[in-house]
Amino acid sequence: MKKMGWIFVFGILLFAFGIVPQLLAKEKEVVIGVIGPLTGGAAFLGVDALNGALMATDEINAAGGITIAGQKLKIRMESYDDEATPAKSVAGLKRMKDRFDIPVVIANVSGSAIAITEINERMGVLWCGFARHPGITSRGNKLVLRMETPITVDTDLAAKGAVEIAKAKTFASLSDTGDWARGVHDNFVKAMESRGAKNLGTEWFDMRKDTDFRVQITKVKGLNPNVVKVAAYDEASGQIVKQCREMGLMVPLVLTTGFQSKGEEIAGAKNLEGCINVLMPGNFDPPPIGLANYKANYKKRFGGETAVYGELVYELVYIMARGMEKAGNVNDAQKIKEGMKAAVPIEKEHRTAWLKGWMENGDGILWRDIAIYKNGRRVLRDGRPASPQD
Amino acid sequence: MDQLAQQLVNGLITGSAYALMALGLALIYGIMHVANFALGGVYMVGAFLTFYFVSWLGSPFYLLSLPLVMIIAIGLGALTERFAFRLVREAPHATTFIVALGLYMILEGGSSVVFGHEWKTIPSPYNDLVFKLGPVSVTFQRLLIFVVCAVLSLAVYVGIMKTMTGKMIRAASQNHDSACLIGINVNRMCLLTFGLGSGLAAAAGTMIAPTFMVGPAMGLGPITKAFVVIVLGGMGSLQGAIAGGFILGMVESLGAGYISSMYKDAFAFGILIVVLIFKPTGLFQR
Numbered sequence: 001m002k003k004m005g006w007i008f009v010f011g012i013l014l015f016a017f018g019i020v021p022q023l024l025a026k027e028k029e030v031v032i033g034v035i036g037p038l039t040g041g042a043a044f045l046g047v048d049a050l051n052g053a054l055m056a057t058d059e060i061n062a063a064g065g066i067t068i069a070g071q072k073l074k075i076r077m078e079s080y081d082d083e084a085t086p087a088k089s090v091a092g093l094k095r096m097k098d099r100f101d102i103p104v105v106i107a108n109v110s111g112s113a114i115a116i117t118e119i120n121e122r123m124g125v126l127w128c129g130f131a132r133h134p135g136i137t138s139r140g141n142k143l144v145l146r147m148e149t150p151i152t153v154d155t156d157l158a159a160k161g162a163v164e165i166a167k168a169k170t171f172a173s174l175s176d177t178g179d180w181a182r183g184v185h186d187n188f189v190k191a192m193e194s195r196g197a198k199n200l201g202t203e204w205f206d207m208r209k210d211t212d213f214r215v216q217i218t219k220v221k222g223l224n225p226n227v228v229k230v231a232a233y234d235e236a237s238g239q240i241v242k243q244c245r246e247m248g249l250m251v252p253l254v255l256t257t258g259f260q261s262k263g264e265e266i267a268g269a270k271n272l273e274g275c276i277n278v279l280m281p282g283n284f285d286p287p288p289i290g291l292a293n294y295k296a297n298y299k300k301r302f303g304g305e306t307a308v309y310g311e312l313v314y315e316l317v318y319i320m321a322r323g324m325e326k327a328g329n330v331n332d333a334q335k336i337k338e339g340m341k342a343a344v345p346i347e348k349e350h351r352t353a354w355l356k357g358w359m360e361n362g363d364g365i366l367w368r369d370i371a372i373y374k375n376g377r378r379v380l381r382d383g384r385p386a387s388p389q390d
Numbered sequence: 391m392d393q394l395a396q397q398l399v400n401g402l403i404t405g406s407a408y409a410l411m412a413l414g415l416a417l418i419y420g421i422m423h424v425a426n427f428a429l430g431g432v433y434m435v436g437a438f439l440t441f442y443f444v445s446w447l448g449s450p451f452y453l454l455s456l457p458l459v460m461i462i463a464i465g466l467g468a469l470t471e472r473f474a475f476r477l478v479r480e481a482p483h484a485t486t487f488i489v490a491l492g493l494y495m496i497l498e499g500g501s502s503v504v505f506g507h508e509w510k511t512i513p514s515p516y517n518d519l520v521f522k523l524g525p526v527s528v529t530f531q532r533l534l535i536f537v538v539c540a541v542l543s544l545a546v547y548v549g550i551m552k553t554m555t556g557k558m559i560r561a562a563s564q565n566h567d568s569a570c571l572i573g574i575n576v577n578r579m580c581l582l583t584f585g586l587g588s589g590l591a592a593a594a595g596t597m598i599a600p601t602f603m604v605g606p607a608m609g610l611g612p613i614t615k616a617f618v619v620i621v622l623g624g625m626g627s628l629q630g631a632i633a634g635g636f637i638l639g640m641v642e643s644l645g646a647g648y649i650s651s652m653y654k655d656a657f658a659f660g661i662l663i664v665v666l667i668f669k670p671t672g673l674f675q676r
Contacts, residue, residue, distance in 0.1 A: 205651060
C-alpha cells in the first residue's frame with residue numbers, strides 16, 4: 001500500500017515536470033526537428049546546417065516569432081544527432097514525432113533523407129532539406145520539399161564543363177561509397193557518356209573512415225584520363241585534391257557542390273587551379289545582402305566561416321516560417337507545404353540560397369552555372385566572378 | 391611497373407604509420423598483458439596537442455611539438471595506470487579491456503567538449519614538400535613517419551632489452567611477486583610502461599595527423615588497425631608489431647591496387663584470419 005502511494009506520487013511528479021511543461025509549451029511554440037550528423041566524419045555538414053537553422057530561428061523569434069490566427073508563436077529547433085546513419089535518423093524522427101509532434105523535419109544527408117522519406121508521409125511530417133539523392137522526390141511522396149536542385153542538374157552542368165572547358169574525351173572517378181556520392185557518380189557518368197566521353201573506371205573509398213586515398217589515386221593515375229571526377233564531401237574532397245597533386249595527377253578535377261570552403265582551404269588555391277565545379281549563390285562576388293549579413297552574423301556567433309549547408313537551411317527556415325503564416329497553420333504538414341510554396345521568393349534580406357521555387361515533385365529550383373577555379377575562387381568560365389545579375 | 395613501384399611505396403608508408411601506432415600497444419601488452427584500447431584516445435589527444443602547439447609556436451616548430459606531446463602523453467599514460475588500470479590489475483582480462491574501452495570513450499567525449507567537433511588541419515611545413523623518384527611520389531611528411539617509426543622502434547628495443555630499467559620492466563612483467571622480492575618497485579615499472587606506451591601513441595598522432603585532419607573521432611580507426619597488427623605480429627612482440635604493420639600496409643595497398651579498392655579493409659582482416667588459422671600465436675610469437 002505504501003509502495004503504491006510512492007508510485008502514485010512519483011507519477012504525479014513525472015506528469016507535472018515532464019508532460020505539463022510540454023503541453024504548456026506546445027501552446028506557445030512550434031517545434032521543428034533537425035536530424036543530422038553532429039558527431040563523426042560528416043559532422044561539419046550537420047553542425048553547419050544546424051547553426052543556420054538556429055540563426056534563422058533566433059532572428060525570427062527575436063522579431064516576435066510567427067503569427068498564426070492572431071497568436072504569436074515561437075519556433076524551437078529540436079536537434080537529433082544521427083551520425084549520418086539512416087537507422088538512427090528514422091529513430092530520431094519517431095522520437096521527435098512522439099515527444100514533440102513535429103510537423104516538419106529537416107534532414108540533409110541523402111542516406112538519412114531516403115530513410116526518413118520512407119515513413120514521413122504516413123506520419124504526417126513534412127520533410128525538408130538539401131539532400132541531393134534523386135530517389136527522395138521520385139517515389140511519389142507528397143510531403144517532401146527539397147531545398148536544392150536534384151543531383152542531375154549539377155552533374156549535367158559539371159559534365160558540360162568537363163567536355164566544353166577541359167575538352168575531356170576520357171574520364172575516371174574517385175567516389176565515396178555513400179548514397180549521395182554514388183548518386184553523383186552515377187549521374188555524372190551518364191551525363192559524360194551522353195556527351196561521347198569514355199569512362200575509364202572508378203575507384204571507391206569510404207570517406208567516413210578513409211583519410212589516405214593514395215592507393216586509389218595511383219590506380220586512377222594509371223588510367224590516364226583527361227579529367228577525374230571527385231565525388232565526396234567537403235574535407236574528404238579537399239584531401240583528395242591535395243593528394244592527387246602530391247601523387248603527380250595534374251589533370252583537371254571535377255568537383256561537386258559538396259566541396260565547400262573547408263575543402264577549398266585544405267586543397268589550397270594552387271592545387272585547385274583549372275578544376276571545375278558548379279557555381280552557387282554562395283559564390284557570388286560581391287555577395288548579395290542576405291548572404292553578406294548571414295556570413296557576418298555567423299562569424300560573430302559561431303566564430304568560423306560558413307559553408308553552403310547553413311546558408312541553405314537558414315533560408316529554408318525563413319521560408320518555413322513565412323509558409324506557416326501564409327497557411328495559417330503549424331500542425332498540418334500538407335498545408336505548411338502549400339504555404340511554403342506560396343511564400344517563395346522571400347524578402348532579399350534573408351535570401352541566402354536564392355531559391356526560385358519548387359517543382360511539382362518537390363525539387364528546388366535554384367540558380368546554378370559552371371565554374372572554374374582561378375586563384376582559389378570559383379568564377380564563371382570567362383574568368384568573371386558571378387553576381388546576382390548573372 | 392610504375393604503378394607497382396608507387397603502390398609498394400604507398401604500402402611502406404602506410405605500414406610505417408600502422409607500426410608506429412601498434413608499437414605502444416605492443417609494449418603495454420607485452421609487459422603488462424593489458425590490451426589498452428585507450429591508446430586510440432591518447433593518439434587523438436596527441437594530435438590535438440600538436441595542433442595547438444603548432445598554432446601557438448608556428449608551423450616551422452612542428453617537429454618541436456613531438457617531444458613536448460610525448461612528455462604530456464607519458465604523464466597521461468601514467469595517470470591512467472595509477473587511477474584506473476592498477477585498480478583492476480588482478481581482475482580478469484575482460485575487466486581491463488572494458489576499463490580501457492571506457493577510458494577511450496571518456497577521452498573521445500572529453501575532446502569533443504574541450505576541442506570542439508570541427509575537424510582541424512595541422513599546417514606541417516613538410517606536407518608540401520614532395521619527393522619524386524621516377525614514377526614514385528611521396529611527401530616529406532610521410533617519409534618522416536617512416537623515419538620516426540624506425541627511430542622510436544630502435545629506441546624502445548634498446549631501452550627494453552639493453553638497459554637496467556628495461557630489465558626491471560621485463561622482470562616485473564614475468565612475475566610481480568618475484569620481482570618485488572628482489573627489490574623491484576613493480577608499481578613504478580607499470581607506471582613507466584603505460585607512460586611509454588602512451589608516449590608512443592601520441593607520437594603516432596603527431597606524425598600522422600598532418601597527413602589528413604584532427605577530430606575527436608580520429609582514434610577509433612587506427613587503434614582497431616593497431617590491434618590487427620599486434621595480433622598478426624604476435625601479441626606483445628615488438629618485432630611483431632613492426633613487421634605486422636608493414637605486412638598490413640603492403641597487403642592493403644597491393645590488394646586495393648590490384649584487386650579492388652572497395653575491399654581494402656577486407657584484405658586487412660582476411661590476412662589476419664589466414665595467419666591465425668596457421669599460426670594462432672601470431673607471426674613472431676612462439
